[in-house]
Amino acid sequence: MIELKRLYKSFEDKDVLQDINTMFENGKTNLIIGQSGSGKTVLMKCIVGLFDPTSGKVLYDGRDFVRMTKRERTQLRREMGMIFQGAALFDSMSVLENVMFPLDMFSDQSYKERRRRAEYCLDRVNLLDAVDKFPGEISGGMQKRVAIARAISLNPRYLFCDEPNSGLDPKTSLVIDELIHSITQEFQTTTIINTHDMNSVMGIGEHILYIYKGHAEWEGTKDEVVNSDNKRLNDFIFASDLFRKVKEVEIAELH
Amino acid sequence: MFIKRFLTSFGRYVELMGRTFQRPESWRMFGRQYVKEMAQLGTDSIGIVLLISFFIGAVICIQIKLNIQSAWMPLWVSGYVTREIMLLEFSSSIMCLILSGKVGSNIASELGTMRTTQQIDALEIMGVNSASFLILPKILGLVTMIPLLVIFSTVSGVIGAYTTAWIGHIITASDLTAGMQHDFVPWFFWMGAIKSLFFAFIIASVSSFFGYTVEGGSIDVGKASTNAVVSSSMLILFSDLFLTNLLS
Ligand SMILES: Nc1ncnc2c1ncn2[C@@H]1O[C@H](COP(=O)(O)OP(=O)(O)OP(=O)(O)O)[C@@H](O)[C@H]1O
Ligand SMILES: [Mg+2]
Numbered sequence: 001m002i003e004l005k006r007l008y009k010s011f012e013d014k015d016v017l018q019d020i021n022t023m024f025e026n027g028k029t030n031l032i033i034g035q036s037g038s039g040k041t042v043l044m045k046c047i048v049g050l051f052d053p054t055s056g057k058v059l060y061d062g063r064d065f066v067r068m069t070k071r072e073r074t075q076l077r078r079e080m081g082m083i084f085q086g087a088a089l090f091d092s093m094s095v096l097e098n099v100m101f102p103l104d105m106f107s108d109q110s111y112k113e114r115r116r117r118a119e120y121c122l123d124r125v126n127l128l129d130a131v132d133k134f135p136g137e138i139s140g141g142m143q144k145r146v147a148i149a150r151a152i153s154l155n156p157r158y159l160f161c162d163e164p165n166s167g168l169d170p171k172t173s174l175v176i177d178e179l180i181h182s183i184t185q186e187f188q189t190t191t192i193i194n195t196h197d198m199n200s201v202m203g204i205g206e207h208i209l210y211i212y213k214g215h216a217e218w219e220g221t222k223d224e225v226v227n228s229d230n231k232r233l234n235d236f237i238f239a240s241d242l243f244r245k246v247k248e249v250e251i252a253e254l255h
Numbered sequence: 256m257f258i259k260r261f262l263t264s265f266g267r268y269v270e271l272m273g274r275t276f277q278r279p280e281s282w283r284m285f286g287r288q289y290v291k292e293m294a295q296l297g298t299d300s301i302g303i304v305l306l307i308s309f310f311i312g313a314v315i316c317i318q319i320k321l322n323i324q325s326a327w328m329p330l331w332v333s334g335y336v337t338r339e340i341m342l343l344e345f346s347s348s349i350m351c352l353i354l355s356g357k358v359g360s361n362i363a364s365e366l367g368t369m370r371t372t373q374q375i376d377a378l379e380i381m382g383v384n385s386a387s388f389l390i391l392p393k394i395l396g397l398v399t400m401i402p403l404l405v406i407f408s409t410v411s412g413v414i415g416a417y418t419t420a421w422i423g424h425i426i427t428a429s430d431l432t433a434g435m436q437h438d439f440v441p442w443f444f445w446m447g448a449i450k451s452l453f454f455a456f457i458i459a460s461v462s463s464f465f466g467y468t469v470e471g472g473s474i475d476v477g478k479a480s481t482n483a484v485v486s487s488s489m490l491i492l493f494s495d496l497f498l499t500n501l502l503s
Contacts, residue, residue, distance in 0.1 A: 048380055050376055050379065050380070073382075074382045074384075075382070076382075077379075077380060077381060077382030078381070078382040080380055080381075080382075081380075082377065082380045084373045084376065084377060085373070086372055086373060088372055088373040088374050088376065088377040089374070090369075090374055090377075091372075091374075101381075102381050104281065104283065104284055105280060105281050105284055105381065105383060106280070106281070106381075106382070160380075
């Protein structure tokens with residue numbers, strides 16, 4: 001479980017996040033949605049500590065991340081997995097080496113055990129036949145899946161995904177979403193996903209936080225999201241024709 | 256304004272080096288990186304070092320023999336001057352200046368790309384000290400390999416000089432040998448080797464600094480790579496002045 005309390009972040013001249021309070025539970029896929037530039041990435045970077053918040057608390061199961069010493073932070077980070085917008089695979093290493101990297105770094109297991117674990121993770125994302133390829137030789141969707149395998153190789157308690165679907169076709173997006181969702185349930189991780197993909201929202205959004213210009217505008221589940229009467233949220237969700245039509249059909253069915 | 260910017264950069268450089276020189280989290284991974292960097296920065300530079308040193312050795316010998324030597328000079332002077340120039344200045348300072356172009360831009364663009372594609376962030380999220388993991392093996396790898404490159408350079412220069420005798424028949428091999436053996440001071444070799452250690456540190460650490468601290472996109476990686484080469488060359492030139500004074 002991750003809690004945010006009165007979180008503010010501003011850069012020199014500009015306030016990006018204002019007063020974010022929320023709670024991300026474990027075993028649930030938590031979604032942060034919002035327009036481009038609303039501050040989703042900044043919020044996630046504040047949570048994982050790539051940015052220091054201007055003020056406020058980030059609590060990991062009660063432990064305040066912002067006030068931790070460097071050593072405690074490093075320790076906590078070994079419980080985190082993150083999937084970056086651009087996958088961020090190490091391009092000097094093969095797919096297998098990428099997935100083995102966290103294990104090589106932090107576990108005392110023998111080579112054989114580490115390799116078995118990495119292969120299990122790659123199997124999980126259906127990529128066992130690509131172990132010897134390099135990141136430059138595989139497609140964007142495959143890179144994302146390798147990134148997922150790498151992120152889960154150390155059994156993280158906290159999983160972060162910054163726009164896991166950007167640049168992917170709807171079908172591949174669905175596969176990635178389902179994968180993250182099932183991992184979350186299976187290992188009871190606290191999962192936070194940044195997205196502006198409405199398919200993900202409707203598919204796996206168990207807890208949705210809508211960010212509007214840096215503040216938490218709305219919070220709820222995927223069932224509540226279509227029926228909300230928050231105007232800004234509706235403007236965001238029904239920006240696409242498809243979803244407007246879906247809603248019209250739903251309303252028509254109700255009558 | 257300029258001074259302020261310089262001091263800010265210098266402070267950040269020192270801070271980065273502070274994070275770099277820390278105990279590796281995993282010796283196994285450090286060993287692997289260290290060997291990789293020795294190969295990538297050192298072994299892969301042998302070719303260019305041999306090539307350039309060979310031609311410079313040959314050209315110095317020809318210049319001295321054909322353009323400088325006159326009747327009142329002893330015959331061994333060409334070989335002698337070639338050896339001393341290679342040992343004292345070329346194989347250490349000039350070769351490092353050349354390497355700062357090859358190795359420096361390599362390091363800066365590699366780290367810069369890792370920064371802009373968030374690979375460095377990915378390391379940090381895993382709880383890895385990215386500065387130490389990426390930069391320390393580069394510095395130690397290059398510092399380990401540079402004395403070897405100095406030796407290769409000197410030897411190649413001498414071979415270059417002999418080629419002018421064997422193939423060009425510009426000078427006789429026995430005159431050349433007499434010069435090469437005339438009044439040899441072993442300390443000159445050590446001086447070059449010691450200087451090169453400092454230069455290797457400058458190249459690896461300064462280029463890493465520029466690459467590691469890139470902000471933005473590919474254009475900024477390009478700029479960082481240029482800055483890395485310019486700054487490390489300047490620093491090599493200045494420190495050459497001091498070191499030569501100090502060691503002579
Ligand atoms: N390092 C930084 N320095 C200054 N301002 C920044 C920095 N990073 C982000 N910002 C600003 O913060 C705001 C929010 O950016 P952010 O990247 O969080 O948007 P986002 O919601 O993730 O958008 P997208 O969906 O396009 O990824 C933007 O206006 C951006 O200019
Ligand atoms: Mg973003």
